[in-house]
Amino acid sequence: MADRDHPAPITPATKLCAVLGAPVAHSGSPAMHNAAFAAEGIDARYFAFHVEPEAFETAVRGLQALGAIGVNVTVPHKAAALAVADVAGKRAQEAGAANVLTFAADGRILADNTDGIGFIRSLDEAGIALRGRRVLMVGAGGAARAVALACLEEDAAALWVANRTPGKAEALIAQLTAVLGDAAAGRLRALSLDPGEMTEALPQADVLINATSLGLKPGDPSPLSVEQCRLAQDAVAIDLIYAREPTVFLKAAAAAGLTTIDGSGMLVWQAALSWQNWFNRTGPVAVMRAALRNWLEREPS
Ligand code: NAP
Numbered sequence: 001m002a003d004r005d006h007p008a009p010i011t012p013a014t015k016l017c018a019v020l021g022a023p024v025a026h027s028g029s030p031a032m033h034n035a036a037f038a039a040e041g042i043d044a045r046y047f048a049f050h051v052e053p054e055a056f057e058t059a060v061r062g063l064q065a066l067g068a069i070g071v072n073v074t075v076p077h078k079a080a081a082l083a084v085a086d087v088a089g090k091r092a093q094e095a096g097a098a099n100v101l102t103f104a105a106d107g108r109i110l111a112d113n114t115d116g117i118g119f120i121r122s123l124d125e126a127g128i129a130l131r132g133r134r135v136l137m138v139g140a141g142g143a144a145r146a147v148a149l150a151c152l153e154e155d156a157a158a159l160w161v162a163n164r165t166p167g168k169a170e171a172l173i174a175q176l177t178a179v180l181g182d183a184a185a186g187r188l189r190a191l192s193l194d195p196g197e198m199t200e201a202l203p204q205a206d207v208l209i210n211a212t213s214l215g216l217k218p219g220d221p222s223p224l225s226v227e228q229c230r231l232a233q234d235a236v237a238i239d240l241i242y243a244r245e246p247t248v249f250l251k252a253a254a255a256a257g258l259t260t261i262d263g264s265g266m267l268v269w270q271a272a273l274s275w276q277n278w279f280n281r282t283g284p285v286a287v288m289r290a291a292l293r294n295w296l297e298r299e300p301s
Helices: 029-040 053-065 078-084 090-095 115-125 142-153 166-184 195-204 226-231 248-255 264-279 285-298
Strands: 015-021 044-050 070-073 100-103 109-112 134-138 158-163 188-192 207-210 236-239 259-261
Touching: 015 029, 015 053, 029 044, 029 264, 029 285, 053 078, 053 100, 070 078, 070 264, 078 109, 090 109, 090 115, 090 142, 100 264, 109 264, 115 142, 115 264, 134 142, 134 195, 142 158, 142 166, 158 166, 158 195, 166 188, 188 195, 195 226, 226 248, 236 248, 248 259, 264 285
Parallel strands: 015 044, 015 070, 134 158, 134 207, 158 188, 207 236, 236 259
Antiparallel strands: 070 100, 100 109
16 A cells, blocks of 8 residues: 555565654654655654653664664653663763664664764754854753763864753763763853842853743743744744744744754754665655655645
């Protein structure tokens, strides 16, 4: 049977890829990868599977037994994905998490992390270099760690992490210091979201990143207000969230006159770079981007 996203029929030779998460109902990954498989003539289909944490390893081993090529992994499974792998690449080891697993022919499960490099590629595409720039990131979860490492590896002059739970920002700074050693010295600082601390920090920032999940749900407040964004004059505001409409953070940043970038470029690039693990080449970025755009337009918000 052929389907809307792929003109070739499914046969016994058709291979399987998937994203595993909880939730995954709103994932744009199947649209991107299936359009890319069709465009590149790859006989495979990509599914989204909702998997609860207690079933994650069983699901991974089941997909391996079915001969799947590999999987992407999203919240809350990225640390578990690293743990289930037999071999982890440097990016996954440093991030302490994997968003790509590959089922190798010799039976091993290989882990990679393309979130951080996907973030950097999306900035390259937008003509933004982080070298020498001061980054203020709000959020200290899994995505924040991969993005923070990428910012430091791109020679950002400073990386300040502000989080609702300040202890998690401090823990992230400690992890980054453990991974990067002297290369991180003097560049890192943990903050809370306390208005006084933010008023001092924001005027020093060249780049603002929202790495919280604020903006995913309707009615979420912005992690930074318009007035706070105004303190970071001339900064670039980046949200890791991708959505049809600008997020509440990007609306606040735009109202303050800042340049804005959403998370769709990062999503497209982490997907395209997943293909390096599965097919030894980067996926077709333009096809994936167009498919994501179409999917976001179709998806009920
Ligand atoms: P996570 O590990 O669950 O971390 C969530 C972060 O959001 C934590 O720092 C948390 O602070 C903060 N947060 C949650 N609710 C908050 C609230 N009401 N007020 C203030 N802070 C709040 O999630 P993640 O995996 O890092 O993902 C973070 C975001 O990145 C998500 O929106 C996800 O969609 C996006 N993302 C995008 C891509 C992409 O390719 N574009 C890839 C990965 C992730 P506490 O520590 O205080 O709880």
